[in-house]
């Protein structure tokens with residue numbers, strides 16, 4: 001079931017949008033700090049941003065995004081920054097689909 005969602009997500013992921021991930025020392029330290037300070041049922045903002053476009057696609061297609069990606073939903077409920085980012089993304093996606 002998870003595999004279906006993954007291939008589904010990949011199919012809708014816009015091409016060329018993939019960020020190149022450079023792991024310098026500072027980034028690594030921040031990642032580790034994020035893991036340590038985050039509860040195990042929560043995800044870091046970075047992980048949320050990575051999945052945000054996929055989450056938005058689910059919502060736009062009328063799918064149950066919170067069911068498919070509960071961790072993202074959970075994060076958006078608690079993180080103002082990501083919520084604002086998500087709303088901005090939804091706005092731009094909506095204007096694109098008009």
Ligand SMILES: [Zn+2]
Nearest residue numbers: 045048079082
């Ligand atoms: Zn966040």
